[in-house]
Amino acid sequence: LELAGAEPAQQIDFESLLPAAKGEAAAGRDVIYGAYVNRQRCAIHGGWKVIYYPEADAYRLYNLDKDPREMTDLANNPEFAAKLASMKKILTKEMSRLDDPLLAGRAKSSTNKAR
Numbered sequence: 489l490e491l492a493g494a495e496p497a498q499q500i501d502f503e504s505l506l507p508a509a510k511g512e513a514a515a516g517r518d519v520i521y522g523a524y525v526n527r528q529r530c531a532i533h534g535g536w537k538v539i540y541y542p543e544a545d546a547y548r549l550y551n552l553d554k555d556p557r558e559m560t561d562l563a564n565n566p567e568f569a570a571k572l573a574s575m576k577k578i579l580t581k582e583m584s585r586l587d588d589p590l591l592a593g594r595a596k597s598s599t600n601k602a603r
Contacts, residue, residue, distance in 0.1 A: 490506050491509070519533045519582055520532040520533075521582040521583075521586065523588065526542065526543075526589075527541065527542070527543060528540065528541055528542075529542070529583060529588070529590065530579070531578050531579040531582055532552065533575065533578050535551065535552050535553040536549070536550065536551060536552060536571060536575055537549070537550045537552050537558065538550075538563075538572065538575035538576060538578070538579050540576075542590050546563075547572065547576065548561045548563050549563040549568060549571065549572045549575060
């Protein structure tokens with residue numbers, strides 16, 4: 489859209505790829521954030537990934553540099569407690585930045601059925 493001169497939709501949160509397409513340096517993002525309905529949230533930063541499952545109130549932590557297939561969950565390993573805490577802060581910051589309804593408990597449970 490940008491290349492055609494159109495304004496991007498306001499509900500789309502992304503960085504323009506146009507500078508990269510023109511061979512210019514693109515700023516990029518420091519954190520990659522993902523959400524799947526009300527069941528999962530994740531953040532990737534600095535070679536680490538944290539996943540949050542709100543219905544189970546559980547976290548998973550992966551070192552993507554050493555474990556790119558996410559086979560070894562480090563969330564319950566005391567050696568990585570500080571890393572888990574810092575990744576939780578990053579995830580919460582992204583959820584807040586994007587006004588994620590799960591952060592404020594506004595989201596309906598994904599197990600609730602429409603009546």
